Amino acid sequence: xxxxxxxxxxxxxxxxxxxxxxxxxxxxxxxxxxxxxxxxxxxxxxxxxxxxxxxxxxxxxxxxxxxxxxxxxxxxxxxxxxxxxxxxxxxxxxxxxxxxxxxxxxxxxxxxxxxxxxxxxxxxxxxxxxxxxxxxxxxxxxxxxxxxxxxxxxxxxxxxxxxxxxxxxxxxxxxxxxxxxxxxxxxxxxxxxxxxxxxxxxxxxxxxxxxxxxxxxxxxxxxxxxxxxxxxxxxxxxxxxxxxxxxxxxxxxxxxxxxxxxxxxxxxxxxxxxxxxxxxxxxxxxxxxxxxxxxxxxxxxxxxxxxxxxxxxxxxxx
Numbered sequence: 001x002x003x004x005x006x007x008x009x010x011x012x013x014x015x016x017x018x019x020x021x022x023x024x025x026x027x028x029x030x031x032x033x034x035x036x037x038x039x040x041x042x043x044x045x046x047x048x049x050x051x052x053x054x055x056x057x058x059x060x061x062x063x064x065x066x067x068x069x070x071x072x073x074x075x076x077x078x079x080x081x082x083x084x085x086x087x088x089x090x091x092x093x094x095x096x097x098x099x100x101x102x103x104x105x106x107x108x109x110x111x112x113x114x115x116x117x118x119x120x121x122x123x124x125x126x127x128x129x130x131x132x133x134x135x136x137x138x139x140x141x142x143x144x145x146x147x148x149x150x151x152x153x154x155x156x157x158x159x160x161x162x163x164x165x166x167x168x169x170x171x172x173x174x175x176x177x178x179x180x181x182x183x184x185x186x187x188x189x190x191x192x193x194x195x196x197x198x199x200x201x202x203x204x205x206x207x208x209x210x211x212x213x214x215x216x217x218x219x220x221x222x223x224x225x226x227x228x229x230x231x232x233x234x235x236x237x238x239x240x241x242x243x244x245x246x247x248x249x250x251x252x253x254x255x256x257x258x259x260x261x262x263x264x265x266x267x268x269x270x271x272x273x274x275x276x277x278x279x280x281x282x283x284x285x286x287x288x289x290x291x292x293x294x295x296x297x298x299x300x301x302x303x304x305x306x307x308x309x310x311x312x313x314x315x316x317x318x
Contacts, residue, residue, distance in 0.1 A: 036178075036210040037167055039112045039146045040201060041242075042093060043067075046083045046313030049298035050285020051252030052269020054238040057196035057219030059188050061315050062097035065108045067217060068198035069150040069161030070186035072099040072108045075317060083313030088302065091116045093311075099150075106161075108150040116142040142171040150182075160185045167204065167212060180204035180212050191228065194221045214243040219250075232256045232265055248272050261291040267298070278302050292317050 043049040044066020048058060055067025062079040064071025072079065078100055085093040097110035121138040124130035145168050152161030163182035168175065184198030197218045204212025219238035225231045233255045240248040249272050256265030267285040285298035294315040301308035 036176075036204070036206045037144065037146075037169070037212050039093070039114050039144050040167065040212055041215075042112075043298075044095065044097075044110070044112070045081060045315075046285065046296035046298050046311045047267070047287070047294075047315070049085075049300065049311050050267035050269060050283055050287075050296065051236055051254065052250040052271040052283050054219055054236045054250040054252050054269065054271075056184070056198050056217035056238050057186070057194045057221040057236060059186055059194045059196065059221070061317065062099040062108060062110070063095070063313075063315070065097060065099065065110050065148060065150040065161075065163060066095070066112070067200075068184035068186060068196045068219075069108070069163040069182055070152055070159040070184040070198070071196060072106050072150060073101075073152045073154040073159030073161065073186060074188050074194075075099050075101050075106065077101055077318065079315070079317045081313065081315045083296075083311055085309055085311035087114065087309055104154050106150075106152040106154065106159075108148075108152070110148040110150075112146040114144040140172045144169045157189055158185065158187050165201075167206070169206070176206040176208075176210065178204045178206045178212055191223055191226065193223065195219070196221075211243075213245075216241045230257060230259050232258060232263075246272075256287075256289075258289050261289070263289045265289065280308070 043053045044055055045061065045063030048055040048067065055064060058064055059071040060074045062072060062081040080098055082096040087093045092115045095112040097108065099106055099108035118139045118141050121136045121140060122133035123136055125132045125134040146165060148163050148165040150161055150163040152159055161184055165180050168177040180201045180203040182198055182200045184196065186194060186196040188194040200215045201212040217238060217240050219236060221234060221236040224233045236252045238250045250269060252267065252269040254265055254267045257263050265287045269283040270281055273279055273281055280301035283298060283300045287294050287296040296313040298311040299308055
């Protein structure tokens, strides 16, 4: 049946299934639960996805700004990153990020989008008394988009940064949007270890009582072997506290062999999960290293919705 905004019953089921974060009220107004966004709770990069979603202490790549703005402080000069993921029920997630360092300052820009695809508009069929629907020939295109910009200052081992973000959600003719901010600090001791803490989605009022999910993250990353050598071995540990949800603990490990600037790495992540999601606690991933270019892959299973998600990405840090 057609709701006032043109949302079909099948699309309603899909939207509710996507981590149960979005819902459509009978009035057709776009609303949300406490977590009013899917994009802001998904990993910001393919590497992060392969490590269970950890990111507060993963520094040195442009995509780090999605978890902790201070994470981009350690890039050398420039970092570019992008990823694509055919998500659940025919939707797709894409992201892109750029970070540029000038002395003690680093500026970054990022964008993410969740595309639900096009859906035909269905209206009640008068011939059946409205018990069945019929297509009008028109369609609508629900989506969620997020744009961010970060500014970070670094002095010595420590860095502090701020991110301003704009979130927009549209289903049919209904639109909700919100401005929010992140703050973060990071301490990176050469290539040996990094500590990061961030508070995300300060503000973020989508209207009608819906808010972007306030989240605090604290992480520690350790390199057990010099990453400039042949072998790679890194672990990351992160705790996340999201408003009105139980705490989440994430553990990840990354290891591999790189010689002459060319090599392979593998990743495994484990995370405790809130009961509202059907996502597997385990994630797997890997990557190909070609000098300053990294090609990444991550997989996460979803039981009830069948199969899983496959994410691919590119990172370039000249």
